[in-house]
Amino acid sequence: MKVYPSGNIRNVALVGHGGTGKTSLVEAMLFNTGATKRIGKVDDGNTVSDYLPEEIKRKITISSSLVPCEYREHKINVIDTPGYSDFYFEVVGAMRVVDSMVIVMSATAGVEVQTEIVWEDFPDTPKIVFINKMDRENANFYKVLDQIKESFSDNIVPVQLPIGAEDSFKGVVDLIKMKAFIFDGGTGKASEQEIPADLMDDVDKYREALVEAAAEADDDLLAKYLEGEELTDSEILQGIKEACSKGTAAFVFCGSALNNIGITPLMDFIVDCGATPDRHPFVAGKNVENEPLSAQVFKTIADPYIGRLNMFRLFTGHLKADSVVYNSNKEKEEKIAQILIMTGKEQANVPELYAGDIGAVAKLS
Template identity: 45%
Template structure:
């Protein structure tokens, strides 16, 4: 596969409360970008991102899942993050490496506990964020109520970029507030939509919403602000770059409605990700450590290669997969990498662009890429990969401490062997899970963030 241009890369984490619709959205994104030919369902256990046996059994996301897609000339890395507090380590490690986050909020249930936790992580990491109000086709879904909750509980800088057309079962389209165009769907899950004028009953609402949006956008550009205050009409070509600037500076958080399972509004969401969210080259430098000193790693395509391993997955067929985010420079699979955290060479057989459990090999990686590397010998989660001669490493990922413990006793010799191997595998995949052995009780005590 051809090397990607960092200017065209977008990295986004889907975050939010458990059951808010993140995996359904990831599935709709995969379908609309041609990654799949039909949309799977969480209830049927056939989605791209929830491919683990326990995930399919419980119908929840347990592990973060990476989906690499292309849309509108952009290479987009989407990480579908678990929403339950038990798996908060997966959420935090994923948000550490992306350039933006899309907070998925159910239009039925509104802002929930883990919604606020994901928002707090985004605040701590100072990354651009947007909101997707999901399940708009469901009974009791309410866009305006959910928008007020976002503005009251999370940020008053949240402003609609799109508005819904219709409510609950009658939700069949969205309106682009900036361009004042409506996009109508059949609601049968197909990709097709029709561009039309704004429905007459929404005209006043769209006009007032556009005024509020433009007022927030021009705050990022003094010249546009002066021209706007003088009554001049600003063009889309002028407003979109200012919108991007506002999102990057976190002075504006776009809000978009949609219905993922019926595939309404997802194409417009993809367009917004491509058009509005930042590329890795627009992001500020990342902090790194050089001895006891703090240094900055610039997102420079010509700089020295620097990447952080943020996830380990043990695949029953491929073996160990180390997921990395490239923050500087480029690398080829023909050359070895160097684990700066452990002082060891690592041989690279291939870089894999992940699509759930499937993958496509690529020879080279550049700034912004999020890929998996099979069978690295010494690398664990939190390690910095680079080249020999470098002396700066990325700070380790900070994980929450375990708060829940149980005692596990084997029933047979076979169970004892399985239990003995579990500690060697689990901490590599999840750093919030700890194992302790209690010889007196003939038991092992796994500790984590919850019963799941």
């Protein structure tokens, strides 16, 4: 895996109630980036992030798992987290080191208990909502959207609208590009088409809400908007990026992780508009790559060959293999022999990491 500068790193946690499809979403993302040759399934016990024997047996996520995805010259560090309350401490650990969260919801079940808990526990973390399982029986995007608006005080703004539902779900309308995208048979690829005429009333309504949310995030855009001038697509994208990073709006997507519909637009949004590492509250306002080294361990796992592995986020500075760092908990210096990148249970060595990245080291004191 390549080494990425801070500006090309995005750290996101997939959170939400159990059974909403977070692990399946990771699988689709890996497939779409070419990291895997097929989309694993939880029921088959062959997913990258759920690799513990108990996870495979119970068909649920028990331990948070790091899965980096290389996409469009960026590295998206995805942390797949458990959705059941017994393992909520895993969610809390992951949330310390990410810059935004993707809240995965079911198009059939809507807002559920663990979704409410994580949303309320981390009110200031930038939020992207992915309404999954649009291909399932009784899927209803607009019903779930209304539930989200009723449940939370945030400004809830769709970026996409679905084309079809249940068995007829086949694509999305992009409210920024004002185009329809029809997806092809699980490949993750889509053809661009004109928006169906019967959707235009909803499209116009939600497009206006999106433009308004973008304008409100930037004073110059707001002045232009209030004067009645039309914002360009690039200006809308600029405002959305600012709103997403500030957390002034939660942006809503939809799709089917299992059938790989709507996943690439979500990844594009994370790259184009997702919060960057320098927006994290720990380092806000700093030039993160030029500051002295600082990192935080957020998880420790046992490896059968190496032993104890400490997973960490590098908040500032630049870490090289075979360097010496100061352990503030133990008040002593330690040698970092190897730097590892974890992809589920798999490990890869890298020579260095830049601020904002997430890695692992063996056997810290």
